[in-house]
Amino acid sequence: MIYDIRLTIACNYPAAVADARHLLCVRPRGDCGQHVLSSHVDVSPHPDEQHGERDFFGNFVEDVTVRRPHRDLDVEMRARVRVDRAPADLVATPTLVEIADAAITWREAHGLSPIHFLGRSRRIVPVPAVTTYAEEPLSAVPEAGTAVLDLARRIHADFAYEPGATDVRTGVAEAFARRRGVCQDFAHVMVAGLRGVGIPAAYVSGFLRTDPPPGKPRLEGADSMHAWAAAWLGPEVGWIGFDPTNGVVAGRDHIIVAMGRDYADVAPVAGVVVTAGHQRTSHAVDVVPLDDDTGSAGSA
Known part of the structure; x- marks a missing residue:
């Protein structure tokens, strides 16, 4: 594409x-x-x-x-x-426990090493309520990829896309309490939830295609820069993007500009x-x- x-x-x-x-x-x-x-x-x-x-x-x-x-x-x-991003095989992913264990023993320190995406950052700090919110869908199925997609879908269902409800300074706790905002807020909430259970998670900025394929719904955030989360699903799978604003895996509609710990990066x-x-x-x-x-x- x-x-x-x-x-x-x-x-x-x-x-x-x-x-x-x-x-x-x-x-x-x-x-x-x-x-x-x-x-x-x-x-x-x-x-x-x-x-x-x-x-x-x-x-x-x-x-x-x-x-x-x-x-x-x-x-x-x-x-x-x-x-040319191939569709992710979410079923063929390790368990959350296996990923968390691999992440805390990882030794490589390059920019996209999972060790940089486990703890707090300038815009994302631990929020117990967000961790609890993420634990339910993440513990429901054994495959981590499917579980992370379920979390993205839960945020999509529970949060209202409402431009103007927040701004770039809105923190994770406030965005979670409001249950409304834009893609930046939903990505921050998802990243915070994943890190809370020990899964390395990155904040991703980029673009969405403006026009969806025939018969498909228009994705939210297509007329501005978009944001989503990426989860590190073990050394064999690596980083997979998940879009909580739309409740989907980030695929060929998503064009990546940058990856970092949060929006500030x-x-x-x-x-x-x-x-x-x-x-x-x-x-x-x-x-x-x-x-x-x-x-x-x-x-x-």
Whole structure:
């Protein structure tokens, strides 16, 4: 499956910014069942400095500096990506106990090693109520893959997708108590629940295809950057994505931009500016499938 992707981000400041440095995490990854055929990032005003590098987790990060006064910052990312992600065989996965045991004895320390995704992070801390909530579906079946999908489906059923109900600062405990929010909140809740029972879990940012295949329902979050969770299901299986916003396994509808411990690791725009008042930020996403001869693995 090949996609053309366009992301636009617009930031407006109430007072002119004299100097700004940003980290942009918007280009798709070239692994995890994906191949980036092309990608390009344009920034306005034109940066005084701009260079890209891989962060610790293997995400492509753009370092941008603007040293002249500006009231607006506009970012446009265009990419063409081929997704060859095979459907996950959830039945052929170890038990949760086996995965938890393998994770705590793991010795490799590269960016996507499970040891980095077991404990608390900047946006995700242990919440006993979330752990208890996750334990029921996770203990209902022996295969970890099926159990994790059941947790994603439970969050999809119990939580209302309601833009504006939360913001980027909403914590796991608050999102869980409200039972409403957006994909970021649902992903954080799922990651917290999995870590609470000893399963390594990552936060994933990316895109969804805009138009579903014929006869399939439209997925929530398709017109903006999306977020979901990934669970490490042992050394033989590795990382598998699960989308609690839609209650599905992340398949060929899902294009990965970045993986990290939580949103703070993969925010599309981060950095430092000096201004007054509250800035306004908006973004839009267009994902256009160029072929679809094999169908879609990620639709609800």
